[in-house]
Amino acid sequence: MEIKLDKHSTNQASIKINLNEADYQPKVDAKLKDYAKKANIKGFRPGKAPFGMVKKLYGTSVLVEEINNILSSSLNDYIKEQSFKILGEPLPVVEDADAIDWKNQKEFEFEYKIGFVENVDVTLDKSIKATDYSLKVDKKAVNDAIENLRRQYGKMTNPEVSEENDFLYGDLKAADGSYEQTLSLPLSKMDGRSVKKFIGVEKGAEIEFDPSKAIKSDLSEVLNISEEEAAKISGNYTFTVQNINRTEDAALDQEFFDKVFGPDQVKTEEEFVAKVEEILGDNYNKETKVFNEEKIKEILVEKANIELPEAFLKEWLLKANDGKVTEADVEKEFPIYAKQLTWSLISNKIAEENEIKAEHEDVIAKTQDMVREQLAASGLGAQMEDNMDMFVNNYLQGNEGQNYMQMLTAVQNDKVLSLVKEKISLKEEKIDIDKFKELIEN
Structure with a gap:
């Protein structure tokens, strides 16, 4: 041979x-x-x-x-x-x-x-500069979050007279009889001039208007019809009010605190505001952490200057996916794949040189954090903690073991990035949410 x-x-x-x-x-x-x-x-x-x-x-x-x-x-x-x-x-x-x-x-x-x-050369030192952004939680963001929570946990009422931001339930009819629908009309979706006709009215009131001019947002969405149908809606229409629906904001009391955070987690308005601010800060910093780490990856990818065999990889991706993707698909997605592959080579090299390993216990802990976040988002947090082992095992055993391997890679990446942050020159900078949005857009 x-x-x-x-x-x-x-x-x-x-x-x-x-x-x-x-x-x-x-x-x-x-x-x-x-x-x-x-x-x-x-x-x-x-x-x-x-x-x-x-x-x-x-x-x-x-x-x-x-x-x-x-x-x-x-x-x-x-x-x-x-x-x-x-x-x-x-x-x-x-x-x-x-x-x-x-x-x-x-x-x-x-x-x-x-x-x-041939070779992946990564030297980590203070000549590599990156910015570690963190977000300031301003009062407006906290107040907006509290207002949304009060609205979310508020109760529905049916007042006699309409006000701004109410929902009017009733019948919409075209003057020529070509269209008729019963719907809930959100006054918040109407322009400032037209909405005046709908404020201060009672049940049984008939209001004449042109929906195509009065409704400032997507007409098809408001009327729950197709875009083709919405394009035909214009001219004289009458809306007859059957009922007025209003959501009254929840009071800042113990019942509201318990609904939002669980029994006796906070007991005063000051504690409630502080808790909201803390959660907003945590959420903001999760977003900035992802952004910061992606920027660090980009810096290291550029510095490593790894030349990939582009023609070979495109051919391999096409054949490996066996008819599931086209050449056009590969061309379109290749820049993203190339960036991920290059970072994987760099991450593995740093892990190898610094004896960084993802242990089984690390995988379990990271998966538990992920499951807790998902449960908390669905409002099931603390009461499902006793079933945590079952959730974690089910996830890690799923997808024919690929979930475990993906989480193993994620743990290694976390450890590698922690080391990178220690070795390079990292400048801390606090910014507001508007500045952060600007950074993401750019």
């Missing part, structure tokens, strides 16, 4: 494997003899068929199977011995494989295309 590496460029090559009869025939003969002992061929007792007949029936399939086994193990062993880091999987040159005469050939040559990177 002979294996040769032919480098076409700094990151693409081909591996050629030459096999002669001595490399594969002993294994083929041994497999055929084993077949002959067990073969059940018509006209012969089990295991008594002539070897020549067994070879004629099964020889080619056994030859293909054994050569494929030799190729697979030889290729893998050869790649492990190399100093470069292979990307994706070796791609067999199909044209050569199709030309093989399995019945008559004695010597075979197989070729595989590979993509690789």
Whole structure:
């Protein structure tokens, strides 16, 4: 057997494997003899068929199977011995494989295309500069959050006279009789001039207006009709009020505090405001943490300057997904894939050089945090804590074990980024939410 590496460029090559009869025939003969002992061929007792007949029936399939086994193990062993880091999987040159005469050939040559990177060089020091943004929680954000909570936990009432931001339930009719619908009309969706007609009215009131001019937001959404239907809504319409619906904001009392945060978690208005501010701060900082770390990754990716085998990777992605994606899909998504792959190479190199490992206990802890966040978002937080082990196990065992591997990678990334932040020059800066939105947009 002979294996040769032919480098076409700094990151693409081909591996050629030459096999002669001595490399594969002993294994083929041994497999055929084993077949002959067990073969059940018509006209012969089990295991008594002539070897020549067994070879004629099964020889080619056994030859293909054994050569494929030799190729697979030889290729893998050869790649492990190399100093470069292979990307994706070796791609067999199909044209050569199709030309093989399995019945008559004695010597075979197989070729595989590979993509690789020779070296990933990452030096972490104070010359690398990044900004660690954190968000200031201003009073307006806290007040807005409290107003939303009071509205969310408020109670519905049916007053006699309408006010701004009420919902009017009633019948909408076109003057020419071409359209009629019963709906709930949100006054907050109407423009400032038109809404005056709907404020201060009682049940039974009839209001004439043009919906296409009066409703300032998406007309199809407000009327719950298609965009095509909404395009036809214009001219004189009458709305007859059947009922007035209003949400009264919840009072800042213990009942409200308990609904929002659970029994006796906060007991005064001051404690409630402080708790809202704390949660907003936590949420803001989760967003800025993700943003900050993505920026650090971008800096390291640029500094590492890793040249990927782009043509090979695009071909491999197309074949690996086996008809699930098109060339256009690969072209469109490749920049994102390339960035993720480059960061993965950098992260693995830093982890290797600094003996960073993701332990099983770390995976469990990170998964627990994720599950807690999901439960809290659905309002099930504390009462489901006793079932935490079940939730964690179900998640990590799901998706044929891929969830566990993804969480393992996430843990390693967390540890790598923590180390990076210690090694580089990180400038802390507090910003407001408007500045943060501007940073994200840019």
